[in-house]
Amino acid sequence: MDIAIHSTFLPHTDPEASLRFYRDVLGFEVRLDVGGGTMRWITVGPRNEGTTAIVLTPPAADPGVTEEERRVLTEMMAKGTYGMLLLATHDLDGAFEQVQAGDTEIVQEPTEQPYGVRDFAVRDPAGNMIRIQQLR
Numbered sequence: 001m002d003i004a005i006h007s008t009f010l011p012h013t014d015p016e017a018s019l020r021f022y023r024d025v026l027g028f029e030v031r032l033d034v035g036g037g038t039m040r041w042i043t044v045g046p047r048n049e050g051t052t053a054i055v056l057t058p059p060a061a062d063p064g065v066t067e068e069e070r071r072v073l074t075e076m077m078a079k080g081t082y083g084m085l086l087l088a089t090h091d092l093d094g095a096f097e098q099v100q101a102g103d104t105e106i107v108q109e110p111t112e113q114p115y116g117v118r119d120f121a122v123r124d125p126a127g128n129m130i131r132i133q134q135l136r
Contacts, residue, residue, distance in 0.1 A: 005052055007043070010083045010128050011059035011073070015040040017125035018056050025102030026087075028054075054085065059126075080107070083128035092134040096120050099132070110134075 012018040015038065022028045022044040031053060032043035038058055045053040059073050076082035089095045096110050099122055107121035107129065119133035 007053045007055050008085070009055045009057050010085060010124070011077055011126055012040075012042070012056040012124075013038075013059065013074070013077065013126045015042060015056070018042065021102070021104065021124050022054070022056065025099055025104060027098070077127040080123050080127045080129045083126070085128060085130050087130065087132045088135045089132060090135045092118060092120070092132065095132050 019030070019033075019042055022042075023030055027047065028044040029047045030042065030044055032041070034041050035058075039061065040056075040058070042056040043053050044056065059070070059077060065073075073082060092110055099120075100106060105123040107123060108119075110118060110120045112118045117133045119131050121129060121131045124130055
């Protein structure tokens, strides 16, 4: 069977701030930007790899989600406990410098983890936890 990861979804609360983070700080290309206002779906991905994408979506845009569920999702996003993304790079220190220069919320500086990876953690503008680890 030949199956690949094509897209993953992360919520955003501010499309312009998310666009600046993923495009300007992480250096991803914008592949699609549809909708308007806070109801925008923005697809981004690594410039050198055109098959895997992240779709930044309005949180709980599904009409079946109740107001209480929206409130809980928004609270979880603010705490960084709703969405998470794990990225990888050959140059962790360079990536950290680039992300740190982008005025982002640093959660953890580059650290050798006890489970065998070296990584750092930041939050995107919606509060999603982004961990970037060193490829070895």
